[in-house]
Amino acid sequence: MSNNLPPYSDGVNLTLDELLYYKQQSIRWLPPAKSLWSQMLGQHQSRRLGRGMDFSEVRQYQAGDDIRAIDWRVTARTGKPHTKLFSEEKEKPIILFLDLSSSMLFGSTLMLKSVQVAHLASLIAWISVAQQDRVGAIIDTGEELIDIKPSARQKGALTIIQSLVTVHQQLLANKKQPTHDLADGFMSLSRLCPKGSEITLLSDFSRFSAENESILNRLSQHNRLHMVQIIDPLEKGQTQYRGLEKVKDNNEVHWLNFSSRKTREGIRHAFEQHQQQIKTIASKTGIRFSSISCDTAITQQLHGL
Template sequence: MLPREIIKKIRRIQIHTTHIVDELLAGQWDSAFRGSGIEFEEVRPYQFGDDIRSIDWNVTARTGHPYVKLFREEREMAVMLLVDQSGSQGMGSNWQTKREQVTELSATLAFSAIKGNDRVGLTLFTDGIEKFVPPRKGTRHVLRLIRELLYCTPMGTGTSLSTALEHLNRTMSRRTVVFVVSDFQDTGYEKALKVARSKHDIIPVVVADQRELEMPKVGLVRLRDAETGKVVTLDTNSRACREAYREFAERRMQERDTLFRRLNLDPIHVYTGEDFVEPLRRFFHRRENRS
């Protein structure tokens, strides 16, 4: 039996994200993701102006009258959410942690998928695979995904994007739309990302906090790395210290974004404490124009 607090959180997230999907992102999912192909639907009598290449010669020969084949787009897709649950997800300097932002964003993507009649699954990862839920349809299934996001107590604290992407390639044999929701504070995942990109439609969702980019001037502070446990003392009054921190953060961002461009990936960038609807809208709009 789930605690009452978790049930309330699930219900709140359901109401909030359903509103976003129905009112703010209405129709954009279907426009951005058009399905993987076409499938035969029916035949009907030939009409003036029909493409003669669509004539069904078997039915035409059998009936003595020309008939054409009709096709419809194969809309149903599989969508997988690869969601980072590492220790750094607990950071948040703007009333909201990265984990809270990730949960609401992932729920919005999941509800968008099922509204588009697609199947959606979930992989929670740290430096290992914490939970895997295969893609399915339905509101009850999405509520289960939200529960897993809220109720997950990770065994690991580190981040291994390679492990998550390799698991994806083993478990999803057909081409899948994959949202990788993470702060991407990891290295050495380039090869795994390249392989996954060749098999699937990979969409990086970069979740960040402004304090990761700019150190405040607050004197001597002791900082503990949430993933490794390492503790360091920094003098934030030191201009050199703040500049070194900013340069390191910018260099890491540039390396990540260069990799995305090289692999022709279109990332979504969101920040804690800020509305993620507009970044999603812009992304869906770019996808629609591209397709």
């Protein structure tokens, strides 16, 4: 994998130029080409992704109708063959949940996790614009939630990337520990999202807990969800650094010896346990799950899948 930064990016600060760059990249993932999501999901087809057909009505079967569209329930109830009619799926709301809390302002190699979130968010937003969908977002800083209502054409994408640049700059200047978990943000999604929305959650999910399952389950009943975990290699114990490093969480300070294989394995094990918890809940609630590393540009990773 290449470890070159994307154009206009230094890996730490965000600029409009580096996010506008993904406008020209978005065409690669428009139909009939393979979708962005099929790339991220390992080339598997998904009914959840891309434009399709919406159910319209049921009427009595007519000569020439596709027999695969026969509604067998109505046929059995009435004793006469009936078929389902479908119409082309119309403009749909695309909602991004963007985690910019303090754990995201970290990167051990190429870029901060928060920067990778912004890059992927920009790419999704511009794809949405190209497909004539409305796009909105919730930016979660861990202290406040910033709602961006879904808008059509370029307005939605431009509002999102401008907000990301502004908020990210403020957070770098004044890092604060989060005061709420992801549940607050997920609850905001239920208020912001019209039914039938495509919701993408971009986060490292460090604030994720089993208690979030019920909220996600309710969201997934009327919307299509995709969880994308942003990962730094160090979180999996992968680092060339060999030495002592001070780390801290909300309550405690620890010294970690990265020259110790036991330490690195312990970090990897803790990460895998937490990730498995997320994957299990995602599977139970019918949510797609994938991951992106922040040690490589997005476009490089997608082409490599």
